[in-house]
Amino acid sequence: MIDTLTHLDRLEAESIHIMREVMADAANPVMLYSVGKDSAVMLHLARKAFYPSPPPFPLLHVDTTWKFQAMYELRDRMAAESGMELLVYQNPEAKERGINPFDHGPLHTDMWKTEGLKQALDKYGFDVAFGGARRDEEKSRAKERIFSFRTASHGWDPKRQRPELWNLYNARKAKGESIRVFPISNWTELDIWQYIARENIPIVPLYFAAPRPTVERDGLLLMVDDDRFPLLPGETPVERSIRFRTLGCYPLTGAVESEATTLSEVIQEMLLTTTSERQGRAIDKDAGDGSMEKKKQEGYF
Amino acid sequence: MTDPIYVTDALIAEDIDAYLAQHQQKSLLRFITCGSVDDGKSTLIGRLLYDSKMIFEDQLTALEADSKRVGTQGGEIDFALLVDGLAAEREQGITIDVAYRFFTTEKRKFIVADTPGHEQYTRNMVTGASTADLAVILIDARKGVLTQTRRHSFLAHLIGIKHIVLAVNKMDLVGYDKAVFERIVLSYRAFATEIGITHFTPIPISGFKGDNITALSDNTPWFKGPALIEHLENVEVAVSDDEAKPFRLPVQWVNRPNLDFRGFSGQIASGIVKPGDAVRILPSGKTTTVSRIVTQDGDLDEAVAGQSITLTLADEVDCSRGDVIAIADTPPEAADQFEATLVWMADEAMIAGRAYWLKLATQSVSATIQPPKYEINVNTLDHLAAKTLELNGIGVVELSTDKPIVFEAYGDNRTLGGFILIDKLTNATVAAGMLHFSLRRAQNVHWQATDISRDMRANLKNQRPALLWFTGLSGSGKSTIANLVEKRLHRMNLHSFLLDGDNVRHGLNRDLGFTEADRIENIRRVGEVAKLMTDAGLIVITAFISPFRVERDMVRAMLPESEFIEVFIDTPLAEAEKRDVKGLYKKARAGQLKNFTGIDSPYEAPESPEIRIDTTVMTPDQAADLIIDRLLG
Numbered sequence: 001m002i003d004t005l006t007h008l009d010r011l012e013a014e015s016i017h018i019m020r021e022v023m024a025d026a027a028n029p030v031m032l033y034s035v036g037k038d039s040a041v042m043l044h045l046a047r048k049a050f051y052p053s054p055p056p057f058p059l060l061h062v063d064t065t066w067k068f069q070a071m072y073e074l075r076d077r078m079a080a081e082s083g084m085e086l087l088v089y090q091n092p093e094a095k096e097r098g099i100n101p102f103d104h105g106p107l108h109t110d111m112w113k114t115e116g117l118k119q120a121l122d123k124y125g126f127d128v129a130f131g132g133a134r135r136d137e138e139k140s141r142a143k144e145r146i147f148s149f150r151t152a153s154h155g156w157d158p159k160r161q162r163p164e165l166w167n168l169y170n171a172r173k174a175k176g177e178s179i180r181v182f183p184i185s186n187w188t189e190l191d192i193w194q195y196i197a198r199e200n201i202p203i204v205p206l207y208f209a210a211p212r213p214t215v216e217r218d219g220l221l222l223m224v225d226d227d228r229f230p231l232l233p234g235e236t237p238v239e240r241s242i243r244f245r246t247l248g249c250y251p252l253t254g255a256v257e258s259e260a261t262t263l264s265e266v267i268q269e270m271l272l273t274t275t276s277e278r279q280g281r282a283i284d285k286d287a288g289d290g291s292m293e294k295k296k297q298e299g300y301f
Numbered sequence: 302m303t304d305p306i307y308v309t310d311a312l313i314a315e316d317i318d319a320y321l322a323q324h325q326q327k328s329l330l331r332f333i334t335c336g337s338v339d340d341g342k343s344t345l346i347g348r349l350l351y352d353s354k355m356i357f358e359d360q361l362t363a364l365e366a367d368s369k370r371v372g373t374q375g376g377e378i379d380f381a382l383l384v385d386g387l388a389a390e391r392e393q394g395i396t397i398d399v400a401y402r403f404f405t406t407e408k409r410k411f412i413v414a415d416t417p418g419h420e421q422y423t424r425n426m427v428t429g430a431s432t433a434d435l436a437v438i439l440i441d442a443r444k445g446v447l448t449q450t451r452r453h454s455f456l457a458h459l460i461g462i463k464h465i466v467l468a469v470n471k472m473d474l475v476g477y478d479k480a481v482f483e484r485i486v487l488s489y490r491a492f493a494t495e496i497g498i499t500h501f502t503p504i505p506i507s508g509f510k511g512d513n514i515t516a517l518s519d520n521t522p523w524f525k526g527p528a529l530i531e532h533l534e535n536v537e538v539a540v541s542d543d544e545a546k547p548f549r550l551p552v553q554w555v556n557r558p559n560l561d562f563r564g565f566s567g568q569i570a571s572g573i574v575k576p577g578d579a580v581r582i583l584p585s586g587k588t589t590t591v592s593r594i595v596t597q598d599g600d601l602d603e604a605v606a607g608q609s610i611t612l613t614l615a616d617e618v619d620c621s622r623g624d625v626i627a628i629a630d631t632p633p634e635a636a637d638q639f640e641a642t643l644v645w646m647a648d649e650a651m652i653a654g655r656a657y658w659l660k661l662a663t664q665s666v667s668a669t670i671q672p673p674k675y676e677i678n679v680n681t682l683d684h685l686a687a688k689t690l691e692l693n694g695i696g697v698v699e700l701s702t703d704k705p706i707v708f709e710a711y712g713d714n715r716t717l718g719g720f721i722l723i724d725k726l727t728n729a730t731v732a733a734g735m736l737h738f739s740l741r742r743a744q745n746v747h748w749q750a751t752d753i754s755r756d757m758r759a760n761l762k763n764q765r766p767a768l769l770w771f772t773g774l775s776g777s778g779k780s781t782i783a784n785l786v787e788k789r790l791h792r793m794n795l796h797s798f799l800l801d802g803d804n805v806r807h808g809l810n811r812d813l814g815f816t817e818a819d820r821i822e823n824i825r826r827v828g829e830v831a832k833l834m835t836d837a838g839l840i841v842i843t844a845f846i847s848p849f850r851v852e853r854d855m856v857r858a859m860l861p862e863s864e865f866i867e868v869f870i871d872t873p874l875a876e877a878e879k880r881d882v883k884g885l886y887k888k889a890r891a892g893q894l895k896n897f898t899g900i901d902s903p904y905e906a907p908e909s910p911e912i913r914i915d916t917t918v919m920t921p922d923q924a925a926d927l928i929i930d931r932l933l934g
Contacts, residue, residue, distance in 0.1 A: 004544065008325065009608070020567070023553075023554050048597045166719045168720070
């Protein structure tokens with residue numbers, strides 16, 4: 001006996017089912033789009049789920065103004081190609097105060113991303129937001145529901161999450177409450193890469209190795225993506241062949257030295273590598289043990 | 302013995318494309334692990350992740366540090382720390398929720414539901430089991446079959462898991478003794494047979510030491526296999542079973558990008574579909590054929606159970622979310638009364654008679670539950686009498702829905718037989734249920750589609766059908782005003798029918814008395830008759846006290862929106878009692894009539910009736926004119 005569907009077929013079918021199910025109860029859904037590889041897969045799945053209609057919701061990019069230039073380029077291209085409306089939100093207060101990752105540390109993430117996201121959801125009145133979080137990313141996320149309930153103030157209360165049986169999702173909510181939906185909860189990093197390869201999904205070129213100007217700081221290899229990068233005394237950008245395993249704000253995202261210029265080589269490196277995906281991100285380590293869980297309770301995705 | 306399962310690095314390094322091609326073809330197995338707090342469940346999962354290289358160096362460094370700091374293995378690596386996620390749990394040292402883990406081998410990707418074994422968490426285990434193909438039941442070799450082993454096995458069997466692995470853990474602590482293992486297997490078999498588990502796979506393991514996990518262990522030369530991973534990789538899952546069943550597609554979403562395209566999207570619950578297949582839309586019963594299976598990558602020649610697809614149909618038939626597209630010659634049933642097993646999952650106990658939302662596949666209806674026929678003690682499996690179900694209670698109940706749902710027995714089709722109940726006020730998911738069968742009338746009666754529609758019948762009569770539902774106290778003037786209204790309609794050449802409470806009780810409802818249950822049935826029958834008459838195109842007028850709001854709403858829900866017109870004949874009790882046309886109030890006051898509305902049985906006035914008639918300021922003729930104006934205006 002053979003299983004007709006491969007594991008990628010099953011994951012795809014599950015994600016599409018979840019996206020369509022949201023349309024039954026959502027009044028005003030939105031897809032959070034961060035331009036990374038997980039977002040790329042989410043957008044691709046959404047287009048498949050509703051084909052030949054365009055996905056019946058807009059894309060929302062909660063911008064920090066500190067993303068890699070290559071991310072902005074792909075973002076605008078994919079929005080145009082998918083026929084979806086692209087909403088870009090930048091927290092006006094963070095903008096006014098000039099919040100940046102160099103001078104403000106954790107406040108940067110808090111204001112641009114956590115606060116920015118809450119403000120954007122409130123401004124447009126979105127009741128359901130698709131996010132690209134995966135359960136394999138971090139320990140506290142292993143217990144996250146696919147439909148994750150947030151209070152009117154966007155808080156996450158582990159005690160109020162609903163049991164999810166079979167493929168039945170309870171998307172009912174009271175006025176003011178909202179739901180974050182994670183259609184790719186059951187995908188792993190390897191699944192994401194395999195699917196990108198199988199489906200030929202466009203991703204930001206930064207995932208592939210190329211010679212780029214870098215400096216080494218606090219154990220992270222940072223890319224000097226524009227002239228806002230303040231060099232410390234004695235620092236000179238050095239050209240290295242690097243790529244990124246995960247993409248965020250360029251001053252907070254560590255690169256890895258690599259020669260992998262094709263998808264196969266990227267996957268090869270991933271499989272042979274010895275450090276986990278989020279390690280290149282400064283964010284998990286801000287508050288030591290359990291920091292992602294704390295962020296989630298505060299409303300970070 | 303060598304360990305062939307994880308020797309992949311060589312291929313990855315040498316020929317990544319060959320490796321990827323091979324891994325594109327992997328299948329998926331979902332399983333759960335069940336055991337009590339000390340059975341070493343988290344350790345086993347941590348071990349599976351570790352052995353399949355799902356743990357990276359930075360995580361391992363953190364793990365080693367944590368093991369020394371808070372570990373329970375005397376400084377050795379404590380795999381349990383890898384999987385205990387939430388901060389609160391870590392402090393308590395137990396898992397309190399369902400967590401999902403992922404690992405992959407050469408042949409399969411695995412999704413593991415880590416479900417807690419603690420007494421009060423039946424809910425979590427049922428949740429984790431609902432998506433699993435296989436259950437690993439963990440037993441501590443030192444303790445043997447315990448109460449919780451029975452509980453876990455019963456729940457796994459209840460939820461329909463066909464593959465059970467009995468993992469006898471901590472074999473290292475009993476000196477890898479064959480006799481210990483065999484004694485446990487024997488005692489488990491006796492119990493398993495009793496609850497209907499006919500087949501299980503026993504494996505002696507040590508999660509901590511790694512024996513018989515990825516490869517057979519030298520410590521148990523008497524055990525001929527398979528090792529745990531080997532079994533998980535090779536066990537045949539039920540996917541092909543689902544494909545062999547008749548085709549069913551619960552419609553999730555109607556895809557309508559423009560006037561030329563109308564597609565029906567959903568995930569196939571069972572069977573196979575091809576263009577040209579004759580299909581039936583349930584519950585309407587209309588038949589048509591499949592035109593195309595549309596995807597972004599081009600049309601498909603066939604699609605199978607588990608795939609999310611979009612179909613187009615040859616004819617313009619009514620079909621929307623909640624309907625089921627099924628193979629025409631063996632369609633599922635539609636019914637509105639069922640027997641089911643319920644697992645109660647909320648802190649607030651079940652309330653018999655209260656309406657909950659019931660969600661089954663893509664159908665959402667209102668459902669009421671009868672008091673349990675019995676509750677099942679999950680430890681002894683005894684059937685107990687119960688008035689309700691508390692958190693983690695499991696019982697068999699009868700329930701009825703406000704409109705028919707398309708279903709199959711849970712044992713035949715998990716998608717069309719499994720449901721959740723949702724509290725209408727808090728929106729919490731309060732129960733999971735599994736349908737056994739439908740009750741009485743609805744069984745084996747399919748909806749027959751007729752060619753002449755209700756609109757066509759109404760058009761022939763040049764009128765819009767409606768139901769004028771008069772409600773009010775006995776003696777309020779319902780029958781008098783209703784009669785005047787019908788006379789006016791008749792003069793206007795409109796086709797009407799007046800269903801009078803007393804008259805109906807002489808015929809259709811002569812078998813009913815005046816208990817609460819009989820009064821509800823009285824209204825239900827009248828509602829059904831009135832509905833048939835509106836289907837025939839008539840303007841129906843009913844005059845019943847109909848004291849309970851919930852029954853009036855039940856009738857309202859039977860009809861298309863705006864066709865139910867509630868007419869509240871508002872006469873104060875004192876006034877009605879003063880008139881006492883039939884002398885009934887006098888009898889009730891004298892105790893000769895029981896359950897008389899207004900005297901010893903309540904009247905729930907409508908909160909927002911379509912029409913309210915205050916008889917203290919209006920004559921019956923004025924009232925009739927007002928009603929006609931509202932109806933036709």
